[in-house]
Structure formats: C-alpha cells, structure tokens
Amino acid sequence: MLRPYRTFTVVPSLPPRLSPLSDLAYNLWWSWNWDVIDLFRRLDRDLWEETGHNPVLMLGVIPQDRLEEAAEDEGFFAHMMRVYQALNRYMRSSDTWFNKQYAAKFPDLQIAYFSAEFGITECMPMYSGGLGVLAGDHLKSASDLGLPMVGVGLLYQEGYFNQYLNADGWQQETYPVNDFYNMPIRLERDETGQPVKVFVDYPGHTVAAQVWRAQVGRVALYLLDTNLPENRPEDRVITAQLYGGDLDMRIRQEIMLGIGGIRALRALDISPTICHMNDGHPAFLALERIRMAMQDEGLSFHEARQLTLAGNVFTTHTPVLAGIDLFPPHFIDHYFGSYYQELGISRDEFLQLGRPPNPHPDESFSMAILALRLSAGANGVSMRHGQVAREMWRNLWPGTPTAEVPITHITNGVHGRTWIGHDMMNLLLRYLGPRLLERPEDPALWKRVERISDEELWHTHERRRERLVAVARERVERQWTRRGATAGEISEATQILHPDVLTIGFARRFATYKRALLLFRDPDRLSRILNNPDRPVQILFAGKAHPRDNPGKEFIRQIVHMARREDLRRRVIFLEDYDMELARYLVQGVDVWLNTPQLGMEASGTSGMKAAMNGVINLSVLDGWWVEGYSPQTGWRIGSGERYDDEQSRNDVEAEALYDLLEKDVVPLFYSRGTDGLPHEWIARMKQAIAHITPVFSTHRMVREYTERLYFPSAMRYSRLKDNGYAVTRDLVTWLQKVHMYWDQVRILSIDSDAQDGTPVRSVITITAQIALGSLQPQDVQVQIYHGRIGEQDGFRDYETVNMAPESPTSDGVYRYTGSIVCADSGEYGYTVRILPHHPDIVDLHVQGLVIWAS
Structure with a gap:
C-alpha cells in the first residue's frame, strides 16, 4: 500500500459569523435538543439526512455558497445565536441537582463510567444495542444532573455492522469504516499539541492508543484508538470492531478498555474516586487501580485491594451464565503472567479473583466474578433481575442466604428528551410546563397529562404513525431495489402499510430467547387477526442478530419468509439495519410495543420504556422492567409469570394468550371509536402509560439512584480508607488477616x-x-x-x-x-x-x- 509522506487535517471553512456552528456540532448536547437539530436541518435538510445526522460531516461537505448565504440570513443567525447561548448557559450553569444538593458534601467526587459501547446518536455507531444505548442515556442524564462524571470506552474504526438481507432473508453484515475526523469527536492533545497516548503491555510488546473525546453535554467521553502506525497490524485492529473477532480479540479489547482506560485518565490528570463498570467487559480496570495504588502509595496488594474496591461499582446486565465473558486459564497466563509479579501475588491468587470457590484446575476466569470480588457495590438492572443475579452468584458468598447476597437492583431508565418525539414533547411542554425539562423524574408533574385533550394527543400520535409508515415504505423500497426486485414489486413497496391501521412494533436484538417467532406459532390465526377487513392490523419487525448467532439469523429468515405469504405480505414487514434512528421512528410511531422474552431471560429491556413515553402501549411477558411497569391501566401482560416444565408447553400457552389478548382486548379497544371518531378508552391508556411510566423509568431517576445508593457510599468509604496516610486501610487489612487466621x-x-x-x-x-x-x-x-x-x-x-x-x-x-x-x-x-x-x-x-x- 502506498503511504503518504505526511498527514494533516482539513476543517470546514466557516464564515466568521457562523463560527458558533462548530461548537454546536462538537457538543453532542445537540442530540437531545431539537432546537439545535432544527438549526442544522434548516441549513440543508437533504444534506442532514444524507450525512446520517452528523453535523460535523455536514459542515465539511456543504457548499461554501450555502454557508455564505446562511451567514447573511438574519433569521438563521438569530436561531443559531439562540441555541448557542442556550448551550453556553447549560455548560456554565451551577444550577444543577448535584451542585445544589451535594457538591459541598462531595467536593472531590469524580466518577468514571466504563463501558464497551456507547449509544449517543446514530452518527457515532459505537453501540450494538440496549447496553450501549443505556450507557449513552446514562451520560446524558449525568450531564443534565450536573454529576462530575467522565465516560471511558473504545473508539471502533468499523463500529458495529450494518445489516442487509439476501434474497433468502439471511442476514449479511458489512462494516463501513468510520472517519473519525468527520465525526463529533476530537483528539485529546497535550501541552505541546501532540495527541495524548497511553501504552499498554501485551505479551512481548507494548501497544499504543491515542485518546479522543466526545463531549456529551457537560460530560466528557474518552475513547481509545489503537489504529496507529507505530502499532503492529494485529494490534491496530484491537479497536476495529465492537464485539468482533474471537475470544483472543475479546480479551485484548477488554485489556485495552480496562487497563488502557485507567491509564488514559491518568494521562489526562483525572483521578476518579468511583469507577463504574457497565457490565463485566471493563473489569480489568480494578486490577490496574490496585497496581497503581501499590506503585503510588507503597501499599501491599491486599491493602490496595481494600482501598480500590471501596471505589468500584459494578452493574451486571445478564441473567444467564452463558452471557458472561469467560477466559481459559492459559489465556490469563499468556496476557497477565508478568502482571502477577507486579501485583506481588501468586498465579493461583490471581486466578481466584475471577473464579468461584473451590474451582477445578481448568476453571475459566470470569469477568463478572472479577468485578464482583473487586467492587464495593453491585447491582442488577431491574427488581426481577436483582433477584436472579443474587441467585446466580450466591455461591461466591457461601453460607449467605440468597436474599442477603450483596447485589442490589437499580432499574434501568431511558433519557426522555432523546426518545420522546418532537411533536409529543411540544405537546407535553404546553401542558406540563418547562419544569418537565428540569425534573422529568417528578411524578407529580406527570399527573397533568390527564389535562391533555384526547383530540390533541391522538392527532399528535397519528402524525407520528404517518411518518413511520412513510419511513418504512422508503426503507422497504431501498431493500427490495437492492435485492433486484421487479418494477412492479418496487411499486408495491410504496403502497405497503396504512397510516390509519393498528400498528404493532417488535424491534430488538434478535437473540432466540426474545422469541420473535412466538407471534407466528399459529400463522393462520395470526392471518385472520391481521386481515380482518373491519379491524386490520400491521406488524413491523426490526433487529440484528450477532454475526455468529446463526439461530438468531434463522429467526430473521423465518420472519422474512412468513412475510412473503400472500395473506401476510402487506401486513408483516421486516425493516433492515435497526439503529437508533429507526428505533426512534418505531417507538414514537407504533401503537403497541410487543415483547415476548422467555421468562427470566430479560434482565430489563428499555425499548418498551421509550415506547410508553410516547403513548405507545406495551404488550409484554411479565419479565424485566415490565414486572415493575405493568398495571392494567398502562398495558397488557402475556401470562402472569407462570413457570413451565418445558419450552414447548410455555410457547404454546403464551402464544395462545397473545392471540387471545389481540382478539379480545387490544384490537377491539383500538377500533372502539366515539361519535367524534376518537378511541377514547385507548387514549386513556396512552395517558396512563405516559404519566406513570415516564417519571419512574427515566435515567434521571436511575442516575440519581446510582448516585445516592452506590456512588456516595462508595466515595465516603474510599475517602475514609485514605485517611491518615492510609492508616485506616492498613488497620482494616490487619484485622481481616486476624479474622481469617482465627x-x-x-x-x-x-x-x-x-x-x-x-x-x-x-x-x-x-x-x-x-x-x-x-x-x-x-x-x-x-x-x-x-x-x-x-x-x-x-x-x-x-x-x-x-x-x-x-x-x-x-x-x-x-x-x-x-x-x-x-x-x-x-x-x-x-x-x-x-x-x-x-x-x-x-x-x-x-x-x-x-x-x-x-x-
């Protein structure tokens, strides 16, 4: 490959009068502020869509004469200055929840939130699904609440894959290369102007990573990138793909995330008091915190362990052991052999940090166990999942009753301003007032939803359904054109779906336990439901299977084939390449959100929360968050959480229950109209869903709960253990040794x-x-x-x-x-x-x- 003699960056040439556009583009605050999005759309609506809603790329390719024209447009200039001043007020304001209530008590608090993926917005494809989108929403609410937090992750050159289906309906993957210099991120540079780099030891060599920053409102998100010329080819691809490669690539990525992430913070002169591990992927950070404490403070391994675990928090996201990252002992020996010596412990002591009690010699090293053993606080992501997690990990605390296993729960939430549609948000602001933006987790505020007129709420929702149908038609037309469909078939794509028909959405990761095929258990009965001429129904599916998950891909293929049946082809649609943009259209535009996981397998789920905030009614198995969110006024439950002896019986019973609900409750209620043509009983449920689910399942509530229940207690313990030159830590370790001895x-x-x-x-x-x-x-x-x-x-x-x-x-x-x-x-x-x-x-x-x- 021919290589350049020198590289340099080229930046947009903005007229001086439009210089604030750059600051607006590089702060992802725009992604949850419609007034800023409208500004960029106003600049060039078509280009905004073509660039994937990426303002940095848009400013780099927009014709210069259009920029000059906008600079002379007083209306555009006034709009720009209004949102620019709003951003500056937001960034400078000390009038935040944390500052007003806790800053004086915790002046040195610094939280570092580590995650393998972050879903901030679709123009930064660094996420695969719910885990990453939750991480993005966590940072956004931390920003809104004024929490002293930074995020740490990896910057993937190819991100997660783009999905398309072949003629048989089998998922195919492509990996477009991300151009970091045309994304809303910037290289961190030192005082000499050189990129900040960190160096992590791998067997026999060192790998360098440079640090990029994405500004998420008030929160900086630092992302490590190993695609550097000084690295070996096999090391440059450590940050190539999210969840790509084999088990060896997985451990190399997690070493860079955990150990490299901690070193990046040090290089940036950031000293976290709390490190929050979002799932087990970053758990190696706990080892690096121990090593640094030993090196910096002269502590022993056991002293450094007690000190640092006091400042670690771990959130587990999986309800099954199969979802845990496990590495064979020889992997750990290969990558951490020298680390054993640096920590001053034996191989067996090191391995035991990631193993259950009394392991067999070939027992794998668990990232979840490592995180649990080296954290002061641990939680599941819903009430039900907290119970499941305590049951899963009770063997780590022999003799402890399951209910007392020290894993609590903090139920997930979503960031309302990211997920509530623009039309719906404007309607809510008119009736609930501006405090909605400041205190979205306040239940008293949401009682005012009852004041919204049925007509306004319904027509607002209908506009979102119409927009969803239009988007779905455009996507299907592109899908069929790419597959070589005939002109007649492509013409048909522009007529599928109907904007006035009851629309059900099913969109999520296509893992088999989510049972996307449950609805097709009896295709003929389903057809009768969908094709009732007086009460028709249409269903939209979307979602990706992991590239190595062939059973999940087979589920997609079967749905595509079902959708080709003559009686279903206009009623069942699979939309390719599910991402945050498509997710917004779906959760804002469907009428019913369907969720059919195998009981006990859904840790939380968040898509149903996003739907409910938009007045979409949930129809779900009683699992994950829905155990807490369900009431007869807010949605429907499939079954009552019963247990079955075999999967066949469960699927038969729950499919029957699903059909019954559709035939007897859901469909009749939707089409039950008053003399004014409005479905008043349906609208009453929409209001109940919005009013009762939105404040409770908000990431503002969630982040406040993490702060008060986990971050603050951990920070106080961490501070106490540092007292008197770590004398408290040394006394604690001496006491622990005595107790173990006697x-x-x-x-x-x-x-x-x-x-x-x-x-x-x-x-x-x-x-x-x-x-x-x-x-x-x-x-x-x-x-x-x-x-x-x-x-x-x-x-x-x-x-x-x-x-x-x-x-x-x-x-x-x-x-x-x-x-x-x-x-x-x-x-x-x-x-x-x-x-x-x-x-x-x-x-x-x-x-x-x-x-x-x-x-």
Whole structure:
C-alpha cells in the first residue's frame, strides 16, 4: 500500500459569523435538543439526512455558497445565536441537582463510567444495542444532573455492522469504516499539541492508543484508538470492531478498555474516586487501580485491594451464565503472567479473583466474578433481575442466604428528551410546563397529562404513525431495489402499510430467547387477526442478530419468509439495519410495543420504556422492567409469570394468550371509536402509560439512584480508607488477616430461649447463646438472631435479624450473648443464630465465606 509522506487535517471553512456552528456540532448536547437539530436541518435538510445526522460531516461537505448565504440570513443567525447561548448557559450553569444538593458534601467526587459501547446518536455507531444505548442515556442524564462524571470506552474504526438481507432473508453484515475526523469527536492533545497516548503491555510488546473525546453535554467521553502506525497490524485492529473477532480479540479489547482506560485518565490528570463498570467487559480496570495504588502509595496488594474496591461499582446486565465473558486459564497466563509479579501475588491468587470457590484446575476466569470480588457495590438492572443475579452468584458468598447476597437492583431508565418525539414533547411542554425539562423524574408533574385533550394527543400520535409508515415504505423500497426486485414489486413497496391501521412494533436484538417467532406459532390465526377487513392490523419487525448467532439469523429468515405469504405480505414487514434512528421512528410511531422474552431471560429491556413515553402501549411477558411497569391501566401482560416444565408447553400457552389478548382486548379497544371518531378508552391508556411510566423509568431517576445508593457510599468509604496516610486501610487489612487466621476457633456452643408452642402474638422472646470466640474479641464479630415465619420445606418464608449483645465472658474466650425478638404475626415461627465478622470499615458484611450458623 502506498503511504503518504505526511498527514494533516482539513476543517470546514466557516464564515466568521457562523463560527458558533462548530461548537454546536462538537457538543453532542445537540442530540437531545431539537432546537439545535432544527438549526442544522434548516441549513440543508437533504444534506442532514444524507450525512446520517452528523453535523460535523455536514459542515465539511456543504457548499461554501450555502454557508455564505446562511451567514447573511438574519433569521438563521438569530436561531443559531439562540441555541448557542442556550448551550453556553447549560455548560456554565451551577444550577444543577448535584451542585445544589451535594457538591459541598462531595467536593472531590469524580466518577468514571466504563463501558464497551456507547449509544449517543446514530452518527457515532459505537453501540450494538440496549447496553450501549443505556450507557449513552446514562451520560446524558449525568450531564443534565450536573454529576462530575467522565465516560471511558473504545473508539471502533468499523463500529458495529450494518445489516442487509439476501434474497433468502439471511442476514449479511458489512462494516463501513468510520472517519473519525468527520465525526463529533476530537483528539485529546497535550501541552505541546501532540495527541495524548497511553501504552499498554501485551505479551512481548507494548501497544499504543491515542485518546479522543466526545463531549456529551457537560460530560466528557474518552475513547481509545489503537489504529496507529507505530502499532503492529494485529494490534491496530484491537479497536476495529465492537464485539468482533474471537475470544483472543475479546480479551485484548477488554485489556485495552480496562487497563488502557485507567491509564488514559491518568494521562489526562483525572483521578476518579468511583469507577463504574457497565457490565463485566471493563473489569480489568480494578486490577490496574490496585497496581497503581501499590506503585503510588507503597501499599501491599491486599491493602490496595481494600482501598480500590471501596471505589468500584459494578452493574451486571445478564441473567444467564452463558452471557458472561469467560477466559481459559492459559489465556490469563499468556496476557497477565508478568502482571502477577507486579501485583506481588501468586498465579493461583490471581486466578481466584475471577473464579468461584473451590474451582477445578481448568476453571475459566470470569469477568463478572472479577468485578464482583473487586467492587464495593453491585447491582442488577431491574427488581426481577436483582433477584436472579443474587441467585446466580450466591455461591461466591457461601453460607449467605440468597436474599442477603450483596447485589442490589437499580432499574434501568431511558433519557426522555432523546426518545420522546418532537411533536409529543411540544405537546407535553404546553401542558406540563418547562419544569418537565428540569425534573422529568417528578411524578407529580406527570399527573397533568390527564389535562391533555384526547383530540390533541391522538392527532399528535397519528402524525407520528404517518411518518413511520412513510419511513418504512422508503426503507422497504431501498431493500427490495437492492435485492433486484421487479418494477412492479418496487411499486408495491410504496403502497405497503396504512397510516390509519393498528400498528404493532417488535424491534430488538434478535437473540432466540426474545422469541420473535412466538407471534407466528399459529400463522393462520395470526392471518385472520391481521386481515380482518373491519379491524386490520400491521406488524413491523426490526433487529440484528450477532454475526455468529446463526439461530438468531434463522429467526430473521423465518420472519422474512412468513412475510412473503400472500395473506401476510402487506401486513408483516421486516425493516433492515435497526439503529437508533429507526428505533426512534418505531417507538414514537407504533401503537403497541410487543415483547415476548422467555421468562427470566430479560434482565430489563428499555425499548418498551421509550415506547410508553410516547403513548405507545406495551404488550409484554411479565419479565424485566415490565414486572415493575405493568398495571392494567398502562398495558397488557402475556401470562402472569407462570413457570413451565418445558419450552414447548410455555410457547404454546403464551402464544395462545397473545392471540387471545389481540382478539379480545387490544384490537377491539383500538377500533372502539366515539361519535367524534376518537378511541377514547385507548387514549386513556396512552395517558396512563405516559404519566406513570415516564417519571419512574427515566435515567434521571436511575442516575440519581446510582448516585445516592452506590456512588456516595462508595466515595465516603474510599475517602475514609485514605485517611491518615492510609492508616485506616492498613488497620482494616490487619484485622481481616486476624479474622481469617482465627475464624476456625469461633463456635456456637449452645442456644436457649423461652419460646414455646402457643406463644401469643406480639410476645417478646428472649434468646441467649454461648459463643466461643477463641483469639477474637466481641468487637470483631456480630452475633445475630435470624428469625421469621416458616414457609415451604421448613425454610424461612421471610426473616428479620436482631443483633445480640455480649455479656462478660463465662470462661476463657467464651461469651454469653443475649437478644430478644417480637413475634409480630400468628403462625409457625422459627429462629436461629449466626456469627459474622464485624468491623466499622468493612465494605461487605458478608465477608466471602466467613459465617457460622447454629447447627
């Protein structure tokens, strides 16, 4: 390949009067502010579409005479200055939730949010699906709330794939190359003007990465790029594709994300107090934080571990073990052999950081276990998923009841201003007022949705459905043209769908557990539903399967073939290349959002939240977020969360339930019109969905919850452990070593109480226990009564714990403990006694493996 002697960048030549356009283009604040988007569309509507809604690229290719013309247009200039001043006010304002309530208490707080993907806007294709879009919405709400946060990720040269289908309906992938210099990102440069670079050791050599910044409102997102001339060809492609390549490429990417990401922050002089791992991909960052603390502060491995884990937060996103990144031991040896020595620990100690207790010799190294072992706070992404995650990982805390496994839940949300349609947002602003933009998570504000007239809400929604139909027709015409369709077929594409027909949307990642084929369980019955001449229905499908997920691709192929049936061809449409732009059209324009995951497999899901905010009604299996979001007024549930012995029975029963709901509830309600032609009962459900789901499932609520429940407690622990030159950390490690050394001396010798059958309700029961502590002291342990009502199989149905108080020792190392419980309700009660380690600075009450129960 012929290479240039020198490279340099060329930037748009903006008339001086239009210089604010550059600042507006390079701050992704525009992606959730319609007034800025309208400004760029006003400049050249067609070019805005052609450039994929990329203002930087647009400014680079727009004809110079159009820029000169715009500079002389006083209306355009006034519009530009209005949004430019709004951006400046936004960036400078101290009137934010964090500044007003917490900045004085946490002046040094700095959060770094690590994720393998970020979905900010479609012109930055650095996302594959819900995980990345959630990360993007997280940063946007952190910006709006004024949270001191930065994001850290990888900058993919080819991003995630573009999808197209061949003549048989089989998914094909293309990987367009991203031109970073024509994207809304900029290289970070040092004081000499040179690009900021970090260097990460791989076996036998070092890999360099330069750092780019995307400005997401007030939040900087730093992205690492290894496609540099000084790197070997096989290292330049580390950041080539999101989730591309084999297992070896995956570990190389995750080393760069975690270790390289931490080093990038240091190169930028950013010292995070909290590092938030969005899923397990970035978990190697925890090891690098330990290594740096050892190097900088002279701490031992165990001291550095206790210090840094206090400042780590981990969000798990998968409800199945198959979704966890696992690396064979020889992979870890190959990539971390020298790292063992730098940390001053043995190979077995290192491997155990990512393994369950009592592993077999070939046990794989789990990124989720690594993150759990090295984090002070961990959470699932919905109430149901929190329960599933505690069940999944309870073996990491032997002897701990599942309900007490230290994994909480913070239910996902979405960024309303990104996902609510422009027309709908304007309508909401008129009725709810400007506080909607400042406090979208305030439930009281959303009660005003009832004031919106049925006619206005319905006509606003109808405009969005009309726009969706138009977009779908354009996309199908392009799809069929590319496949070599006849002129007659292409003409038919312009007539498919109807803007007045009940429209159902199903759009998501095409993993088999999401059961896209459930709707086709009985094709003839489905056909009768869709083709009722008085009450027709149409369905839009969209979604990508992972390039190596052939079963998911087969689901797409079967849907495409179903859609070719003569009785379904105008009623069922598959739209190719699902991305954020198409997602917006769908969640804003359909009437019903369909979700049919296999029960227990949906960690959260967020597309249904986006739909509900636009007045779209959810029809879903009771899983993920819908367990919390569902009510009879806001949508429909498929089944009641029942469990089945086999998949065939479950699919048969739930398909039948889905058909019944469509035939008896959904379709009749939509077509039940008043004398004014409006479906008033349907509109009432739309209002309930908007009012009850929008404030609760907002990322503003979510980020506030992360901040108050995980970030702040972690920051306080982290700060405390640094006190007195890390003396608190050293004391904690010394105590932990003592407890581990003498724990086998701790025993429960006897238990006595005045409990008896026939005890009256509200009676107080006194319990005493003789406890042998050996070389430990009463302040080293917490002795507790664990009591509650008895349920199935003689286990506790619910429980409470009461701390017991020690009295003077009865003999050498033996103490008498006393406590009392209240029998609050009638029925069969039970109690037992347990001993846990106790220390004021311990992060985890359930120190892994250290608990003694009465036997």
